[in-house]
Amino acid sequence: MKTFRLFFLLFLALFLNADEFIDKNYSLACTIHSFDKVQQNKIKSSVYKVETLLAEVLRNELEVNIEFFDSEDEMLKSYIEYKRFNNAVFYLNYYLKNRKIIDKYTKEYFAFSSKDKFHSYVLLANNESKIKSIKDIKNKVYVNFLGDDNLHTWLDYKSLEKFKKPYKSLVKEQVNVKKASRAILNLYFNKADFTVVKKNVFDNMVKLNPALKKRLNIIDESKKIFLYGVGAFHKDTPNEVTEKFFKYTENLKIMKKLEYIYRLLDQSSLERITKEEMKDMVNFFEEYEYLKKRYNVN
Structure with a gap:
């Protein structure tokens, strides 16, 4: 939840702090329905505080519209209509499942990145679990980080590829946690046998x-093809808005002011991304969908 809030606050800072570059009619949409009511209220409270503060600094010269949606389907419907906002941020799994319709109405994409634009996932296991490969996850305890659905999509892909069954039918138990660091620590303290996290998250914790x-091993690693989420500008958004957006995000002097947020997000930049660059990621998801259909998995 903290990561998502920081992710969203960075978007606000980018656009509310951009009196020179960003069009005053910029509007953003996102969903927070996956969080409970208490967490949703905390996110909204933080967002509005930042909005008020930066609006005062800018003497209310900019108009920025922010909209929260209770469902991704509702947000997508409004995105297509182009009546309430010109930009939306989609979680990766949702984008991949609905990419054909999203692509039809999108002119530009962007994503946060760390050292590289894309990242990989790793299957981690503690030494006492005796897990040496994906074939050893049977009857083991899996700790699942709730903040990124695509992590268990990759695990499910590996399970279908090896066993022709979804991983949930194989593991003894699935324990859900709200932080990737907690998933790793659960392994370290022998509260679970294995997990899947982004490799850079594990590398940073090792530092x-x-x-x-000494206690954990990387059993498997995905290709470096994944994103956390996909930002999309509607095809009817004026070129001036999108070009100013990317020009602003490339301004190192201004972006340095937001460096502390990037560090908390474990990211280092926001970059334009193309459909061609996302091709390997899309191919992976298509292969996953094929395996689900082949082995009758819902």
């Missing part, structure tokens, strides 16, 4: 605590 490598 802070090298002892993790």
Whole structure:
């Protein structure tokens, strides 16, 4: 939840702090329905505080519209209609499932990145679990990070590829956690047998605590083809808006002011991305959908 809130606050900072570059009619939409009511209220409260503060700094010269949706389907419907906002941020799994309709109405894409534009996932196991490969996950305890649906999509893909069955039918138990760091620590303290996280998340935790490598092993690693989410500008958005957006995000002097947020997000930049660059990611998802259909998995 903290990561998502920071992710969204960065968007606000980008556009509310851009008196020179960003069109005053910029509007953004996102969903927070996956969080409980308490968490939703915390996110909204944080967002509005930042909005008010930056509006005062800018003397209300900019008009920025922010809209929260209770469902991704509702947000997509409004995105297509182009009546309430010109930009939406989709979680990766939702984009992949609905990419044909989203692509039809989109002119530009962007995504946050760290050292590289794309990242990989790793299957981590603690040494006591005796897991040496994907074939050993049977009757083991899996700890699942709720903040990124695509992590268990990759795990499911590996399971279907190896066993012709979804991973949930194989594991002894699935434990859900709200932080990727908690998933890793659960392994470290033998509260679970294995997990899937972004490789850079594990690498950063190892830098802070090298002892993790003594108890945990990387069993498998995906290709470096994944994003956290996909930002999309509607095809009817004026070119001036999109070009100013990317010009602003490339301004290193201004972006340095937001460096602390990037560090908290474990990201380093926001970049334009093309459909061609996302091709490997889309191909992976199509293969996953094919395996589900082949083995009658809903």
